[in-house]
Amino acid sequence: MIRTQLPLIITFFTGMLLIVTFFIPHKPFGDLEQRFLIWYSIISGFTVLLGLDSLVKYHLTKLKKEFNIHSFILLFSLFLTLILGFYSWFKFKTPFALNSPFMYLYTYVIIPLQATMFALLAFFIASAAYRAFRARTFEATLLLIAATIVMLGRVPIGSYIWKGIASFISTIFPKIPYEELAKKEIFALISDWIMNIPQNAAKRGIFIGTALGGIAMSIRIILGIERTYITK
C-alpha cells in the first residue's frame, strides 16, 4: 500500500505546490521553482552513480563470460578518465585547469569525437533527402518543393540559378527586361516567405497542440491517473 500510494501522494503534492507557488512571489515560495530545480540537479548528481554502476556491471559481465577487447577498452577509458579527473581536481584545485591531464583528454579525445559525430549529419542529411523526398503523394511533393526552394534561397548559387532562369524568361518574353528580373533574389524571397508564413503557421499549430497535450499529461500525472512509472 505505502509502496504505491506514497509515490503518488508525493507527485501530487510536489506538482500542485509548484503550480500554486508559481503565482506567489513572496518568500519562501517565490524561488521554490528555482530551488526544486537545484534539488533535481543534486539528485541527478547522485544518480550518476547508478548510471556508472549499470555501465560497469554490463561490461564486467560481458568480460567475465569471455574476454573481449572492446568492453575492456571501454572500462579502461572510463576509469582512466575518472582517475585523471580526480587527480587533476586534487592537483590543480579544479579538473578543468587547462594544463591538467583531464583537460588534455577532453581536448584531444572528446572534442574531436563530438565534432565528428556531429559532422556525420552532413552526410545523413543528404542521404535522407535523396531517399525521402520523392513525389509519391501530394503532401510529399510539397515537402520536397519547400525543402528545395529553401535550400536554394540560403546559398549564393541560388541567385546564379535565378539569373539563368531570368535570362531564359527575357529571351522568350523580350518585353520583360533581364536586368530587373535578375536583381530579384526570387529563391531567397520565396524561402523567407515560406519560413515566415506557412512554416510559422504550422509550427504554431503544433506548439499549441503540444502544449495542451503536455498540460493534460501533467494533470493526469499529478492526479495519479497516469502511473506507468509506478509498479506494484
Added chain:
Amino acid sequence: MYFFFLFSLLQFNYFEYVKSYDTPSDEGGSISLEWQIKEEFISEENPIKFFEIYRSEKKEGIFENVGFVLSQYNYYEDKGLKDNKDYYYQIWAIREKDTLKSEIIGPVISRAQWFNKNRFNVLVITIILFIVFLYYIEKARKGERLFIRKISGLDAIDDAVGRATEMGRPILFSFGLGFITDVVTIAALSILSKIAKKAAEYGTRLIIPNYDPIVMTAAQETVKEAYLEAGRPDLYREGDITYLTSDQFGYAAGCDGIIMREKPGAIFWQGYFFAESLILAETGHAVGAIQIAGTTAITQLPFFIAACDYTLIGEEMFAASCYLKPEPQMLGSLKGEDFLKAIILVILIISAIIATLSIVFKNFYFLNNLYELIKNIFTIK
C-alpha cells in the same frame, strides 16, 4: 523678474521626471526606477552615451554607482536590496561632453508581494484548464462512451513488434535525451509499457540504451512490470536496459554501434531528441529496421518524418497513452483537450473577425477596445 528666477531654478532640472517605486509582484529586495530626460537636452552634437544609477541609504550620504543602462532605455531595476529600508537615488546622464545629474529622489522602500499580478492571465487560464479537464475526466468516469480516431503510428506498433519477431531480431527503444522532468518522457514510458507487453508475449528481446540514469531506472521498472503482466517475468533481463553516457553524441555513437551489431527489426525513437535524431534514424534505416518515431521536439520532426516509417507528431505523443490504454479517465482528459482546442479555434476566429471589423469601421471604438482586451489576455507581462 520673479518668473525668470523660477525658470533658472527649473533649468537646473534636466529631467522631465524621475520615479522610484517598489518593484511590483516580486519577492522583495528590488526597487524600480524610471526617468525621462527633457527634450532640450537631447542633441546630435552632444549625445547621451548612457545613464548611470547612484544609490545611497541617506539623503546626504555618499552615493554609490550601482549600475548603468544604454541611452535608449529609461528603466532600471535595482536588485539585491534589503526590504523595509530607506533608499535614495540619483540618475546621471553621461553625455559625450558632460554629465547631467537628476535631483535626489526618495526615500523609497522595497517589499515582497503575495500575488504576482503579472501572472493574473496565466492564473485564470490555469483554473479554466483544470476545471475543463476535471469535468471531462469525471464525466468519463461515470461511463460515457468516447470516440477516438485512428493514429496510424500507434496502430503500427503491433506490426513492428511482430515483424521483428518473425525476422528473429530484437527491438530497440530509445528515450533520446529527455529527462524524467520532461513530461514527454512519461508519455514515452506509457508507449514503452505497451511495446514491452507485446515483446514479452512474443518472447522478443527488448534493448533500451539510456542517456539519463533516472530515466533508465523508470524504464527498468516499467518493463519489469509489463513482463510480469504478460506472464513472462522470466524473460526480463536488466542487462538489456543499460546506461550508456550523458554525452549527446557519445550516446548517438553508442546507439549506432548497438544498431549495427544487434540489427534490430523494429526501432522506437520516443521522447525528446536534439540534433542526434537523424544520426540515429539514418543508421536504423541502414539496417532495414521498421522505425516508429515520436517527439515533441519540433526542430527534429522533419528528420524523423524523412527517415522513419511512422512519426508521432507533437500532441499525438501525449494522446498515445490514452489511445493505448483506453481507460475511461484517460479518454476523458483527451476529450478535454479537444474541447479546449475548440475554444481556442473560436477565440482565434472571433478575434480575427473583431480585429478586421475594427480596422474597417474605425469609428467603432467598442470593437477596437474589445480587440485590445483579447490581445491583452494573451500577452505575457
Added chain:
Amino acid sequence: MKNLWSKLATIDRRIIYLLVFIVVALPMIFRMIMPIRVSREVQMAFSEIDNLKPGSIVMISIDYDAASEPELQPMLIAILRHCFSKNIKVILLGHWALGLPLGEMALNQVAKEYNKKYGEDYVNLGYRPGYTALMVGIGKEIRDFFPTDYRGIPIDSFPFMRKVRNYQQIDVLVGLEAGATGDAWVQFAGARFNQKIILGTTGVIAPDMFPYLQAKQIAGLISGLQGAAEYETLLKKAGSAILGMPAQSFVHLLIIIFIIIGNIGYFILRKRR
C-alpha cells in the same frame, strides 16, 4: 534501360556520402574562393586592429565552447593571424572552462605559422570562475586575478606583461561570445573603464549586440561564419570560413541534384509499372 532507372532510384547511400565528401573537400584543397561582400561592422572591427602599432596589446576572451566552435573558432584564428602578422602582443583568457582548450589549440597553431614565442608574443591566462568580479577587477589590477598564467608561471616573468596593470595598457579587447558574457564585457570593461571592445558572436546572439554597436559601446562586430569569412577576406588570408563558403553552395546543389535524379528514376519506374 529499366535497370538504369531503378539504379537512379536506389543509389547506394555510400555513393552519396562519397560525393558529399568530395564536394566539400575539393574546393578546400584547391582553395577555391568565392567573392564575399564585407559588411560595415566587420570592416570596423578589422580596421581597429589594423590601425594598431606593433607592440600594442590585444586581449582575447574565449567565451564559448565546442558547441559554437564551427562559428567562432575561424574568427579566433583570423584575429590571431591578424595580430601576429602585425607583431601585436596577445593575452588570452576565457570564462567558459570547457572553451579554453579551443583557445590553446588556435594559439599553438597560429603561433607556429608566424614563429611567435610563448611569453614573448603571447600568453594564455586561462580560466577563473566568476566573470563579473573578474571583469571589474581587471580594471584595477590584473594581478589580483591572474598572478600567474594557466601553467602557474608568474606573469611578471614575461617581459611584455610587466607593464600591463589594467585596461589602460590593453589597446583592444576582443570578446568571442556565445552567451551572456558579451553584455558583461560591455557593461563592466566598456562602460566603467572605457575599454575599446570588439565582439565576435554566434549568429544567434548577434542581433542582441547591434544596439551596442549603434551606441558606440563596441568598436566592431563579427557575426557567425559569414562574419568570419568577411574578416578572412579583409585579411587576405584564407581560413576555414572562406574556404568553406563555396562548399556550402556545392553541397546544396548536390543534394538538389540527388533529389531530382531520385524523382526521375521513381517516376519512370512507376510509369513502367
Added chain:
Amino acid sequence: MILNIIGTWLAATLTLAIFSFLYKDNPFYKLAEHIYVGVSAGFWVIYVWAFDIKPMLIDRFLTTTGIEKWILLIPAILGVLMLTRWFPKTAWISRIPLSFTIGIGAGLGVTASIQGFLIPQIGATLLPLTTINNILLVIGVISTIIYFYFSKEFKGTWKFFSRLGIIFIMIAFGASFGYTVMARISLLIGRIYFLLHNFLNIIP
C-alpha cells in the same frame, strides 16, 4: 609541444575512425565508439560533481548558516535514497525521489506550458485579416489545430481542414529541413579543415 603533436594525431585518428562508419561498421569505428562512451561517461561524472554537487551542495552546505544549511540535507537524502535501487529489498524506496522529480516535471509542465507556449502562441495569432499573409497564417494555425483533433472522425468540412493542416505541416517540415542543411555542412567543413590543415598541413 610533443604532447600537442601526439594529441593532434590522436584526434585525427579518432576523426577518421568515426568517418569510417559511413562505409560500414568496422573495428576502427567500434574501437572509437567504445573509447567515446567510456571517456564521456567518465567525463560526465566529473562534470556533474564539479558543477552540480560541489557548488550546489557541498560548498553551499559549508558556507551557509541557519535553516538554509539544513534544508540542503533534503535533496542530499533524496539523492541517497535513489541509490536504494542497488538492494532489491529496499529498491521501492527509490520511488520517493523518483516521484518527487516526476512531480517537478508535471508541475512545471502545467505553468511553463501555459506561460511559455499556449499564451504567446495564441497571442501572436490574434491578427486582423487584412493581408493575404495574415489570412494564410490564421488559416494555417486553425487547420493545424484541427489536424490534432482526436475525438471526432474526419468527415466533410472537418476532413478538408485536417487535410489542409497536414499540407501546412508538410511545407513547414520541408522548409525546416532545407533550412538546416547549411548548419550541418558547416560542421563537416570544420572537420575536413581540421584534417587538411591541422593534421596534414596541406592548406593554409
